[in-house]
Amino acid sequence: MVDAHRLWKGPILDNHFHLNRKGRFLDAAKDFKNVGGTHLVLVHCPDFASPPTSFQEHRETYADTIAMAEEVRRTHDLHVRVVLGPHPAAFAHQFINWMDSDGEDGIERACENYRDSIDAALEFVKEGQAHAIGEVGRPHWEVSAEVWDLSNLLLEETMALAAREGIPLQLHVEGELESTYRDLSEMASRTGLPTHRLIRHYSPPQINESVTRGLTSSVLVGKGALEPLLASYEQNQTGFMLETDYMDDPRRPGAVLGPKTVPKRTQQLIEAGMDEEVLWKCHVDIPNALYGEPE
Ligand SMILES: [Zn+2]
Known part of the structure; x- marks a missing residue:
């Protein structure tokens, strides 16, 4: 039953958001805030054309993502967490190129x-400058x-490290x-990593626990996602968050979900009858x- 009178006034978190200094950057964060967004999880985006090749270069590119998060906090008074790591696509291409040129x-x-x-x-x-x-x-x-x-192999190694740390x-x-x-x-249990991490x-958007097996789902909230999400969230125990995977790519504007999408879908979920308690878990308890x- 759709109830247009129900309104979500609590925090709203987008769990996977990229920003690009050559893209809309602070304006994109402002769009998110203007429609009720409060918390961003800013995920590092490598320069796919020339990903870093040394420890020092990795540090420098990560430091810039951390600086961007700080600028968003200062300018828009948003909470921003930072996620840093080697994007699997960038890594796979590097691996293929280097294997082709230098073998073993x-x-x-x-x-x-x-x-x-x-x-x-x-x-x-x-x-304490990054959170995952x-x-x-x-x-x-x-x-x-x-x-x-x-x-x-490398993913399992990273899971073992996540378990340790x-x-x-x-x-x-x-x-x-x-x-x-x-x-x-199965990889998580081999490495001793609690699956919810x-x-x-x-x-x-199908998040029945029998499918997700203890992992936390960060659901991409495209147009068609709401129906399967509403049909399955009551069978989910571990928890879920919502995301856009906003790319902030000036060459592909509109190719992915826009920065206003998670706040918009959150209101649609509450109108469609999702419990406030479930939304509180999604936007606050699970991320915390x-x-x-x-911050
Ligand atoms: Zn991404």
Whole structure:
């Protein structure tokens, strides 16, 4: 039953948001705020054309994302958490290029560069300047068995580190429902990582616990997402958040969900009858439990 009189006045968090100094940057954050947004999770976006190749370069590009978060906090009085890590697409391309040019040495160099990027991110998390590692994962397109296996190996290694350090991971993985969740939850249990600390970014809207297997879902709230989300959230125990994966890419404006989408969908969810308690968990309790209290 749609009830247009119900209105959500609580906090609103977008769990996966990119910003680009050459894009709309502060204006995009302002759009989010103007429609009721209060909390952003700013996810580092590498320069896909030339991703960093040394520890120092990783640190420098991460530092800029942290600086952007601070500018958004100062300018718009929004809460911003920061997620840093080696994007699986950038890593896979680097791996393929280096393997083609240098064979075994190239593979080793790519692995080393991946580990450097994780270590650099971890330093910022320990300093309290970042709140999770991500987006990490594995290619969401067809790759050779070698690239696939190596991606899995490094992902499992990163899960072991997250278990040791007590930090959450934002995952970027292929689009399957059952097989992907099953695979990831098995990897988590092999490494001793509590599954809820794996946050599946770009999650499909079907979040029955029997499918999500203890992982936290960060649901991409496109137009068609509300119906399956409303049909399945009562069978979810672990928790979920909402996201746009806003890209702030000036070359592809409108190619992805815009910065106002999570606030808009939140109002649609409450109008459609979602409990306030569930929305409070989604926008406040789950993110606080995973990332710590907001800044
Ligand atoms: Zn992303």
